[in-house]
Amino acid sequence: MYQYDKYDQAMVDARVAEFREQTRRRIEGHLTDDQFKPLRLKNGLYLQLHAYMLRVAIPYGTVSSRQFRMLAHIARKYDRGYGHVTTRQNMQYNWIKLEEAPDILADLATVQMHAIQTSGESIRNVSADQYAGAAADEIIDPRPWAEVIRQITSFMPEFSYLPRKFKIAVIASDEDRVAMRWHDFGIRIVKNENPENGAGEIGFECYAGGGMGRTPFIAYKIREFLPPTQILSYLQAVLRVWNRNARRDNIHKQRMKILVHDLGEEEFRRQVEEEFQNFLALGQDVPQAEYDRVAAYFAPPPFETGLSDEIDRSDPDFALWADRQLVAHKAPGYAIVNISLKPTGGIPGDMSAEQMELVADLAEKYSFDEVRATHAQNLVLPHVRKADLYAVWQALDAAGLAGVNLDLVTDIIACPGLDYCTLANARSIPVAQRIAERFADLDRQRDLGELKIKISGCINACGHHHAGHIGILGVDRKGTENYQLLLGGSGSEDVSQAKITGPGFDEAGIVDAVERAVDRYRELREPGERFIDTYRRVGFDPFKESIYG
Amino acid sequence: MKILTGNDLKTGAVVWWDGSGWSLHVEDATDAGEHADMILATETAACRVNGGYAIDGVPDDHGKARPAHIKDRIRAYGPTVRPDLSLKPADPDAGSWVI
Numbered sequence: 001m002y003q004y005d006k007y008d009q010a011m012v013d014a015r016v017a018e019f020r021e022q023t024r025r026r027i028e029g030h031l032t033d034d035q036f037k038p039l040r041l042k043n044g045l046y047l048q049l050h051a052y053m054l055r056v057a058i059p060y061g062t063v064s065s066r067q068f069r070m071l072a073h074i075a076r077k078y079d080r081g082y083g084h085v086t087t088r089q090n091m092q093y094n095w096i097k098l099e100e101a102p103d104i105l106a107d108l109a110t111v112q113m114h115a116i117q118t119s120g121e122s123i124r125n126v127s128a129d130q131y132a133g134a135a136a137d138e139i140i141d142p143r144p145w146a147e148v149i150r151q152i153t154s155f156m157p158e159f160s161y162l163p164r165k166f167k168i169a170v171i172a173s174d175e176d177r178v179a180m181r182w183h184d185f186g187i188r189i190v191k192n193e194n195p196e197n198g199a200g201e202i203g204f205e206c207y208a209g210g211g212m213g214r215t216p217f218i219a220y221k222i223r224e225f226l227p228p229t230q231i232l233s234y235l236q237a238v239l240r241v242w243n244r245n246a247r248r249d250n251i252h253k254q255r256m257k258i259l260v261h262d263l264g265e266e267e268f269r270r271q272v273e274e275e276f277q278n279f280l281a282l283g284q285d286v287p288q289a290e291y292d293r294v295a296a297y298f299a300p301p302p303f304e305t306g307l308s309d310e311i312d313r314s315d316p317d318f319a320l321w322a323d324r325q326l327v328a329h330k331a332p333g334y335a336i337v338n339i340s341l342k343p344t345g346g347i348p349g350d351m352s353a354e355q356m357e358l359v360a361d362l363a364e365k366y367s368f369d370e371v372r373a374t375h376a377q378n379l380v381l382p383h384v385r386k387a388d389l390y391a392v393w394q395a396l397d398a399a400g401l402a403g404v405n406l407d408l409v410t411d412i413i414a415c416p417g418l419d420y421c422t423l424a425n426a427r428s429i430p431v432a433q434r435i436a437e438r439f440a441d442l443d444r445q446r447d448l449g450e451l452k453i454k455i456s457g458c459i460n461a462c463g464h465h466h467a468g469h470i471g472i473l474g475v476d477r478k479g480t481e482n483y484q485l486l487l488g489g490s491g492s493e494d495v496s497q498a499k500i501t502g503p504g505f506d507e508a509g510i511v512d513a514v515e516r517a518v519d520r521y522r523e524l525r526e527p528g529e530r531f532i533d534t535y536r537r538v539g540f541d542p543f544k545e546s547i548y549g
Numbered sequence: 550m551k552i553l554t555g556n557d558l559k560t561g562a563v564v565w566w567d568g569s570g571w572s573l574h575v576e577d578a579t580d581a582g583e584h585a586d587m588i589l590a591t592e593t594a595a596c597r598v599n600g601g602y603a604i605d606g607v608p609d610d611h612g613k614a615r616p617a618h619i620k621d622r623i624r625a626y627g628p629t630v631r632p633d634l635s636l637k638p639a640d641p642d643a644g645s646w647v648i
Contacts (some may be wrong), residue, residue: 026558027558027559027596029595029596032593033593033599033600047556047561047599047600049563049620049623049624049628050561050562050563050624050627050628051556051560051561051562051563052556052561080634094628095561095634096561097559097560097561098558098559098560098561099559099560347630347631418619418620418623419623419628419629419630419631420628422620424620425620427623427629427630429628429630430629430630433630479617479618479619480619481619
């Protein structure tokens, strides 16, 4: 894992001291609410429905045991004993007191964490594949480049007064596990396969203009192959074109996706390429040696060799869990463990301080000290010996963390919704809970196979409803909650935007409507087809017919 | 009926204008009527409330002011999915008026 150098630590410590003073001035009445708001937002502190909410950055979703214990400590000491994993792989707390916020940031700084750029018009936490460094299908570990990007986009003047927020994702495999093309800027690390021209070289396939919210767009590919060490010039070019052209008169029109759409793919690309040449000429790019320095922190852990790939499946409950929650690891004898934060009837992404500490202990003992947060609001232990899996499962099971539902119908992404969020129009969590209860039978879930439900409580789409095989959007209809049903979205490599089926439903009605859509899928599916495959084959109408009967 | 609400500056807790100050309990909320804007301006300027705003209220069966909109009813009660974190977790009727 990356370790702060003296500059990183000095910057974070200085920010804590600055915010402590700003907070003191606010509490003493020297700063108004309006004056203080942008200052607290720069430190990830929102004012939400019930209290202040703090969003802590987990860069590219990677966190150490020590850091995870600190997240547990914050939950216990400063919040109400729990935290919430977000769709940007961060951790947020719902019951923060302003007067304690500087102490929290100071505590975070002791373990090289912060909440900078988790809010406001900034470059947000860089997402990366939660299986980075472990996935059998990756070309290289994407995190060193994600870390380089994190560093060059932190506190940089060119990126400090953006029209709106800006989200970046980095992946290095064909499978997209972070909804990369729903980001403002996405990178897929690829290998040049052309035997006549540089075969074997690593490069970036670049995408721009994606985003959810009220105006959803899937990012275009704007460059086939960028030499990685030119990423600073290229990213500056993208940001400069956006900064130069973006509207700043209407908050709903200021995201880069709107500009890319308005200019058109070709014109946006042309302007970026033109600026790119200007930046390249300045010779400011990241030297290979700096990348190598960063990459050294992400060197593979010392995997044991000669391990068996056999897993003892004699305990049927363990076997069920292992069949669903494990993913192939690149090192023989190891597995990637997915920890579900979606217990039936629970709150997607929530976990208690005690559960955090348990996961930290397991990571320390069994996973080379690493935990990952996923954009689907689950956790990962990336490097577990297959021989240790049973012990890990037993510990998880005892803590209520051995759910068996990875990518199944109950593995639901849900935003905090109207239970916590000032922007929400409807509650998301109760809908997720009712759906999970309706489909609780594991045999039924397994029969349905991969089925991704994503729920947002308003059009800002923090619950990724545009990218759900089944999406649900909560709206306010004359003061009551109403839910629209969408079908056909995907955040994966087969990316697509979901389509609204028709009139909305109340809370009970939306659960029934989901079930009717799922039942229709079972009637129509062909062998091996997932829900999304059947939907794409037969189209919208058979489902709509069934939903609205 | 106009009710005033906001958040406590230091703690962020939801508060309600009770006629002379800010209470944690929505049962204490009073109708600010035509004085709502003036009270908010005064209280905000004095940093006695954070992010204050006026909302429509409706009387409950006992004539007490309740927020009209679901968002503010949830603010008053707490997250509906965590009744243990509401101000009155032991009161089984505490949330009966929220949804």
